[in-house]
Amino acid sequence: MAQNMYDNEAFFKEYIQLPRQVKGLDGTPEWPDLQSMFPRRLEGKNVADLGCGFGWVSRYCIEQGAAKVLAVDISGKMLSKARTFPSNGITYVQGDLESFNLDFDAYDFIFSSLTLHYISNLARLLSEIKFALKPGGSFVFSIEHPIFSAPRNAKFIKDSEGHSVWPLDGYFDEGKRTTNWLAEGVVKEHHTVSSWITKLLSARFTLWQIKEWCPSEQQVKENPMWADEQQRPSFLLIRVVKDVPTLEQF
Amino acid sequence: MAQNMYDNEAFFKEYIQLPRQVKGLDGTPEWPDLQSMFPRRLEGKNVADLGCGFGWVSRYCIEQGAAKVLAVDISGKMLSKARTFPSNGITYVQGDLESFNLDFDAYDFIFSSLTLHYISNLARLLSEIKFALKPGGSFVFSIEHPIFSAPRNAKFIKDSEGHSVWPLDGYFDEGKRTTNWLAEGVVKEHHTVSSWITKLLSARFTLWQIKEWCPSEQQVKENPMWADEQQRPSFLLIRVVKDVPTLEQF
Numbered sequence: 356m357a358q359n360m361y362d363n364e365a366f367f368k369e370y371i372q373l374p375r376q377v378k379g380l381d382g383t384p385e386w387p388d389l390q391s392m393f394p395r396r397l398e399g400k401n402v403a404d405l406g407c408g409f410g411w412v413s414r415y416c417i418e419q420g421a422a423k424v425l426a427v428d429i430s431g432k433m434l435s436k437a438r439t440f441p442s443n444g445i446t447y448v449q450g451d452l453e454s455f456n457l458d459f460d461a462y463d464f465i466f467s468s469l470t471l472h473y474i475s476n477l478a479r480l481l482s483e484i485k486f487a488l489k490p491g492g493s494f495v496f497s498i499e500h501p502i503f504s505a506p507r508n509a510k511f512i513k514d515s516e517g518h519s520v521w522p523l524d525g526y527f528d529e530g531k532r533t534t535n536w537l538a539e540g541v542v543k544e545h546h547t548v549s550s551w552i553t554k555l556l557s558a559r560f561t562l563w564q565i566k567e568w569c570p571s572e573q574q575v576k577e578n579p580m581w582a583d584e585q586q587r588p589s590f591l592l593i594r595v596v597k598d599v600p601t602l603e604q605f
Numbered sequence: 606m607a608q609n610m611y612d613n614e615a616f617f618k619e620y621i622q623l624p625r626q627v628k629g630l631d632g633t634p635e636w637p638d639l640q641s642m643f644p645r646r647l648e649g650k651n652v653a654d655l656g657c658g659f660g661w662v663s664r665y666c667i668e669q670g671a672a673k674v675l676a677v678d679i680s681g682k683m684l685s686k687a688r689t690f691p692s693n694g695i696t697y698v699q700g701d702l703e704s705f706n707l708d709f710d711a712y713d714f715i716f717s718s719l720t721l722h723y724i725s726n727l728a729r730l731l732s733e734i735k736f737a738l739k740p741g742g743s744f745v746f747s748i749e750h751p752i753f754s755a756p757r758n759a760k761f762i763k764d765s766e767g768h769s770v771w772p773l774d775g776y777f778d779e780g781k782r783t784t785n786w787l788a789e790g791v792v793k794e795h796h797t798v799s800s801w802i803t804k805l806l807s808a809r810f811t812l813w814q815i816k817e818w819c820p821s822e823q824q825v826k827e828n829p830m831w832a833d834e835q836q837r838p839s840f841l842l843i844r845v846v847k848d849v850p851t852l853e854q855f
Contacts, residue, residue: 502773502776507768508764508766508770512764512765512770512772514758515762516758518757518774519774520756520758520772520773520774521772522762522764522770522771522772522773523752523770523771523772523773523836523837524768524769524770524771524836524837525836526752526817526836526837526838527819527835527836527838547817547838548798548815548817549815549816549817549841552812552815553814553815556813561811561812562806562811562812563806564803564806565802565803565806566799567776567777567797567799569776569777585777586773586776587773587774587776588776588777588797591799
């Protein structure tokens with residue numbers, strides 16, 4: 356079973372104060388890039404949101420005309436909060452993505468934000484997602500970038516000239532990384548970029564789009580403390596498709 | 606026109622002493638991984654080797670039964686040396702890949718080793734390669750990994766605990782990098798991993814395989830000075846295909 360730190364009181368208390376939880380998509384700096392990788396039309400589509408949290412993207416899909424959204428999260432606390440928002444068309448289900456089953460050939464679009472790097476059995480989940488997508492359907496997801504997750508000490512340091520550099524090491528050492536992010540002992544899975552892509556290709560997905568995200572000039576202007584963040588990617592955003600989308604499915 | 610440092614006396618004198626030039630494929634540590642990405646059968650195939658250098662891979666393809674190989678290099682010195690080896694079936698041509706033209710629908714397999722990171726107009730070359738491949742044909746290439754090419758100071762440093770770390774910065778700052786590798790002022794083009802892949806997808810290639818290379822345990826045992834090289838990738842190896850290969854083309 357996957358770790359469920361969201362139902363840890365201390366973690367949750369901190370977590371709900373993050374801008375992306377308080378402000379939703381407006382407080383999610385990578386959202387414009389993620390959104391640009393969505394299928395262009397969501398009207399009438401069946402969507403699954405894996406690791407839905409407070410359901411911001413599920414609600415966005417409904418606003419864009421999606422017929423229904425299955426929104427899955429491991430955390431009861433997250434889902435309770437999500438259910439306090441109007442949620443016509445959204446079915447919230449508590450589930451562990453390490454073992455969750457999806458219906459065959461049921462979804463036009465499957466989405467997952469910052470969740471897959473917690474999954475141990477990634478091959479199983481990717482195969483489940485492939486199974487659940489309709490032909491031409493898209494899977495869009497974001498993860499912490501492997502350059503971000505790799506280092507033993509994931510904090511910028513100064514080089515001998517006083518410049519901020521990201522101390523990359525352990526890039527090829529795939530596996531668990533324990534961090535103290537909001538709470539002690541949060542466990543993430545590190546894979547290389549090529550390993551992520553190879554797992555997708557092995558599940559017989561076609562790679563459609565890929566973006567490495569860092570804050571834009573405008574975002575750094577509004578949040579000067581993010582300046583260093585432009586030196587290396589913090590998130591990896593990927594869109595893969597099952598077979599080739601028709602024009603209508605683009 | 607592309608920079609041709611290979612015809613610089615000082616550079617060439619150093620260059621021909623590199624293990625990969627003296628020993629050929631046996632002195633090329635990433636060769637086993639590259640080779641594993643080649644189409645399984647080369648018998649009777651038409652091959653192009655872009656940036657062929659001394660022609661080691663061109664000759665390998667002929668040994669594997671390729672019908673003919675077009676071997677292109679910008680450097681007259683490199684080609685003169687290549688021509689001193691037996692080269693039945695290989696046509697050596699001096700050419701600048703910034704403007705070189707390939708015949709339409711002519712090649713089963715196109716290969717390029719550590720050359721594309723010198724090309725400014727990558728979109729033109731990729732489109733030329735796509736044009737020249739037969740349907741189902743493969744393009745396999747290696748480049749310096751973007752993590753390797755990005756930093757202002759591309760040398761390992763020690764962190765406060767005395768560990769070797771790779772001082773990554775400037776990852777998103779795409780464009781020219783001037784290094785003093787063997788000679789002063791060698792100019793390479795840095796792109797992000799996602800930018801490389803996006804250029805390939807934009808040329809309507811299908812991504813087939815991707816590997817990030819670092820020395821193996823065995824290689825580090827034989828070359829202890831390479832230990833740090835395992836902390837981050839040095840080469841990026843990619844196989845893309847034009848349309849989907851038939852079983853015979855795998």
